[in-house]
Amino acid sequence: MMRLPPFTYLAPRTVGDALKYLGDAGPEAMLVAGGTDLYPNMKRRQFEPKTLVGLRGVRELRGVRGSERDGISLGSGTTLAAVAAHPTVAQHYPALATAAGLVSSPQLRNMGTIGGNVCVDTRCNYYNQSYAWRKAIGFCMKKDGDICLVAPGSPRCWAVSSSDTAPVLWSLGARVRLVGPDGERAVPMSALYRDDGIEYLAKRPDEIVIEITLPPADGWRSAYVKLRRRGSFDFPVLGVAVAARVEGDVVREARIVLGAVASLPREAAQAAAALRGERLTRETITRVADLAARPSKPLDNTDFSHPYRKNVTRAFVARALRRLAGLPDDEAPT
Ligand SMILES: Cc1cc2nc3c(=O)[nH]c(=O)nc-3n(C[C@H](O)[C@H](O)[C@H](O)COP(=O)(O)OP(=O)(O)OC[C@H]3O[C@@H](n4cnc5c(N)ncnc54)[C@H](O)[C@@H]3O)c2cc1C
Ligand code: SF4
Numbered sequence: 001m002m003r004l005p006p007f008t009y010l011a012p013r014t015v016g017d018a019l020k021y022l023g024d025a026g027p028e029a030m031l032v033a034g035g036t037d038l039y040p041n042m043k044r045r046q047f048e049p050k051t052l053v054g055l056r057g058v059r060e061l062r063g064v065r066g067s068e069r070d071g072i073s074l075g076s077g078t079t080l081a082a083v084a085a086h087p088t089v090a091q092h093y094p095a096l097a098t099a100a101g102l103v104s105s106p107q108l109r110n111m112g113t114i115g116g117n118v119c120v121d122t123r124c125n126y127y128n129q130s131y132a133w134r135k136a137i138g139f140c141m142k143k144d145g146d147i148c149l150v151a152p153g154s155p156r157c158w159a160v161s162s163s164d165t166a167p168v169l170w171s172l173g174a175r176v177r178l179v180g181p182d183g184e185r186a187v188p189m190s191a192l193y194r195d196d197g198i199e200y201l202a203k204r205p206d207e208i209v210i211e212i213t214l215p216p217a218d219g220w221r222s223a224y225v226k227l228r229r230r231g232s233f234d235f236p237v238l239g240v241a242v243a244a245r246v247e248g249d250v251v252r253e254a255r256i257v258l259g260a261v262a263s264l265p266r267e268a269a270q271a272a273a274a275l276r277g278e279r280l281t282r283e284t285i286t287r288v289a290d291l292a293a294r295p296s297k298p299l300d301n302t303d304f305s306h307p308y309r310k311n312v313t314r315a316f317v318a319r320a321l322r323r324l325a326g327l328p329d330d331e332a333p334t
Pocket of ligand 2: 123124125126127140141142147148149150151156157158159197301
């Protein structure tokens with residue numbers, strides 16, 4: 001059995017106290033929300049914080065506010081189950097409800113939060129292992145070692161962005177509100193991530209994600225399709241988020257973002273541009289799906305073979321676009 005190492009747990013009631021505790025404890029402290037990713041990582045000694053600042057008692061971080069007309073805000077401490085079940089999210093931001101509802105298992109969605117999900121660690125077959133396993137293969141540069149075992153000549157880590165909601169929030173044009181010792185700032189989701197398996201967040205460790213805001217839903221349709229081995233619970237090894245503003249039956253704006261194909265969510269900008277001004281016909285869907293598969297360059301470090309994951313991107317983008325068009329999922333493209 002893997003056990004947690006000893007640590008100090010601090011339980012602030014306000015964001016101000018959380019910031020103070022984090023600042024006082026310094027670099028050896030980490031934030032914990034639901035703990036569904038952090039505690040397993042601590043058991044495997046991937047994270048070794050001496051102090052945890054728990055956000056569960058900070059009520060101001062919880063809840064979904066606003067409307068589809070004005071846009072909504074998701075408190076970072078809102079559970080994934082609450083996000084998935086929220087009527088405004090389900091009706092007007094359906095890709096987000098789908099993605100939140102597909103994260104791991106019901107128990108973990110009742111504990112896991114949307115803030116924890118956007119900050120969740122990157123993953124790799126050589127890293128998400130027990131300490132003894134990692135030691136037996138000599139560790140890797142993401143923790144305790146020097147080289148990358150997937151690409152030994154590489155100066156960087158290629159661990160994979162594995163959040164279900166991150167690509168969806170990016171595709172919906174969400175922004176993240178952060179608060180730190182120097183004050184507050186809001187960044188687009190697209191600016192929250194870095195293409196590095198170790199330093200994957202452009203957020204400082206002493207900054208807290210307060211909320212995630214979504215623009216008005218106004219004419220936008222969205223869909224999310226996920227590949228994983230077990231349908232009951234598993235991290236994505238491919239996630240496809242599509243969002244489009246449709247007027248009549250013509251697409252005016254679109255975003256396509258791929259999850260789990262790189263160390264950050266990967267936008268398929270050329271494919272989205274090809275959708276603008278078009279109707280969602282079968283021909284358009286086939287052409288756009290081909291374009292969207294190009295930036296998908298998975299490595300051999302998660303489940304399934306990487307050539308398969310690359311090939312299936314096209315089919316999954318087509319499926320997501322069919323959902324936007326109201327076409328059946330598995331209709332053969334013409
Ligand atoms: C068996 C299993 C299956 C899983 N399957 C999936 C899956 O299919 N899809 C998926 O996306 N995830 C999956 N997860 C990971 C995890 O359950 C989710 O990502 C969850 O949303 C994490 O949220 P949390 O609140 O538990 O985060 P925590 O574990 O508490 O924290 C995760 C990270 O976020 C940081 N953090 C948390 N809140 C904040 C905040 N407000 N501000 C700044 N930093 C913060 C923490 O410091 C930590 O680094 C799985 C986990 C397990 C154990
Ligand atoms: S990509 Fe390389 S450095 Fe990163 S976790 Fe995997 S083996 Fe380690």
